[in-house]
Structure formats: structure tokens, C-alpha cells
Amino acid sequence: MSPDFFVYGDVLEKAIKCRAKKALKSKKRCVTSIIFSFLSAATGIFAVRFVLFNFSRQYALAAGVALSGVYFIIKSCTNYRMQVQMILLLTNSEKPDIRVAEYLKNILLILCLSALKIIEFVAFEAIPVGIVAALFFSIKRSALSAAFCLTALGGAAITAAFGLIFFVFSVQKYTEAPFILAAYPALSVADCIKLSVRKGEKKAADLLRFKLGFLPWILACIAIFPLLYVVPYYKQSLTCWFKQES
Numbered sequence: 361m362s363p364d365f366f367v368y369g370d371v372l373e374k375a376i377k378c379r380a381k382k383a384l385k386s387k388k389r390c391v392t393s394i395i396f397s398f399l400s401a402a403t404g405i406f407a408v409r410f411v412l413f414n415f416s417r418q419y420a421l422a423a424g425v426a427l428s429g430v431y432f433i434i435k436s437c438t439n440y441r442m443q444v445q446m447i448l449l450l451t452n453s454e455k456p457d458i459r460v461a462e463y464l465k466n467i468l469l470i471l472c473l474s475a476l477k478i479i480e481f482v483a484f485e486a487i488p489v490g491i492v493a494a495l496f497f498s499i500k501r502s503a504l505s506a507a508f509c510l511t512a513l514g515g516a517a518i519t520a521a522f523g524l525i526f527f528v529f530s531v532q533k534y535t536e537a538p539f540i541l542a543a544y545p546a547l548s549v550a551d552c553i554k555l556s557v558r559k560g561e562k563k564a565a566d567l568l569r570f571k572l573g574f575l576p577w578i579l580a581c582i583a584i585f586p587l588l589y590v591v592p593y594y595k596q597s598l599t600c601w602f603k604q605e606s
Contacts, residue, residue: 373570376604380596383449433467440466442592443542446599462545469541469549473534476553480530485523492516532567533560539602570601 444458492515537556541547547555560567574597577590 372604373573376570376600377573377597379450380593380600383446383600384592384596432470436467436470437463440538440542442595443538443599446592446596447539447543447603449596450600450603459545462541465545465549466538466541469537469552472549472553473537476534477531481527484527484530485520488519488523489516492519529564529568532564533557535567535598536560536602539599567601571598 440463441458534553534556536559537552540552540555541549544552574590574594577594581590
């Protein structure tokens with residue numbers, strides 16, 4: 361691969377990020393969604409802690425599950441509205457007109473994507489590591505040498521590392537599905553996932569490289585307040601990236 365390829369990639373990524381910054385500066389509507397999402401997350405955390413410390417275990421578990429479900433619905437709807445707004449920011453369109461059916465379809469999409477990611481995590485990470493771990497403990501019970509056991513443990517670590525790498529690359533193909541649904545709400549959930557997979561399998565490495573460019577920004581979110589800028593900037597940049605690729 362020639363050096364020109366990486367130079368072109370860097371220039372393109374800078375142009376996309378610049379476009380995202382200009383879009384965010386043009387209108388501030390999406391910041392409202394970020395603040396609402398942030399406050400709902402904080403409220404959910406404090407509510408769960410209050411329930412856990414003030415009710416019995418039986419009621420605390422039920423309340424925690426209920427609150428988690430409510431937070432998941434609020435977060436899914438907020439993220440969908442934010443994604444629609446960010447697409448409209450690129451076209452200078454007006455306030456989005458989102459129907460309840462679109463919110464419900466997005467919730468179903470998020471559930472399907474979560475299930476697919478869990479399946480891939482089990483296939484790439486949990487099953488191989490579980491097999492190696494079972495072999496390691498069976499070898500340990502057989503009273504073999506420490507060197508042999510360490511070799512088996514090293515094999516488990518290598519298997520886990522490669523499994524994690526495969527998993528991270530693999531799930532990139534699902535990233536564009538919420539963008540596709542927000543841009544084309546008439547499509548079904550299955551069609552959004554199929555289109556995302558078809559396009560994402562070719563661009564998984566490029567997309568992961570683009571996301572890693574935001575790692576310093578994401579680390580800055582440990583201080584909490586940078587979330588109000590980093591989250592819209594990151595999501596708007598991804599929106600510009602998908603718009604560029606479409």
C-alpha cells in the first residue's frame with residue numbers, strides 16, 4: 361500500500377471533521393438532545409442507586425430492570441432524533457418531523473444490532489476462550505509441569521486477543537445501520553442492517569481507523585463535561601463520513 365493512500369486518507373478525514381464542525385456551528389439544535397441524553401443517564405444512575413439502597417433485593421432487582429428498560433427506550437429515541445438532526449444539519453433543513461413508528465423501528469433496530477453483536481462476541485471471544493480455559497484447567501488437574509500450564513495460559517491470552525481484534529473489526533459493519541434508518545425511514549430494519557453490512561464489510565478498516573482518531577477526545581470525557589461537545593462532534597463526524605461514502 362503506497363504512502364499516498366495514507367496521505368489521502370488523512371486529508372479526507374480532516375475535511376470530514378472540518379465539515380462536521382461547520383455543521384455544528386451553523387445550528388445548535390443537536391446540543392439539546394445531548395443534554396437531554398446526559399441528564400437522563402444521570403437520572404437513571406441516581407434512581408438505580410436510590411432503589412438499591414432503599415428497597416429489598418427482590419424489589420430492587422425488579423426496579424433496576426424496569427429503570428434500565430425505560431432508560432434504554434429514552435436513549436434510543438434521543439439518539440435517533442439526534443441522528444436525524446445531524447443529517448438535516450448537512451442540508452440546512454428545518455426541524456425534523458419524526459413519527460412514533462420511526463422511534464419504534466429504531467428501538468427494534470438497536471435490539472437487533474445488540475443481539476448480532478452478542479452473537480459475534482460469543483463466536484469470536486467467549487467460545488474460543490472458554491475452550492482454551494477448559495483445556496487449561498483439565499491440564500492443571502492432571503498435575504503436569506508448570507511450564508506446560510503457562511504455555512496453555514499464554515495460548516488462552518493469544519486466543520482472547522485475536523478474538524477481540526476479530527470482534528472489533530467485525531462489528532464495524534453494523535455502525536451505519538442507524539444512519540441509514542435515519543436517512544431512509546421507509547426502509548425496514550432488515551434492509552438497514554443488510555445495507556450496512558454490505559457497505560461496512562468493505563470499509564471496516566477505514567471506519568475503525570477514523571473512529572480511533574477520536575480516542576483522545578473520548579478519553580477527555582472522563583471529566584464528564586466534555587461529553588457535551590465530544591458526543592455531538594463525534595456523531596456529526598460519523599454522519600459526514602457516511603454521507604461522504606454514500
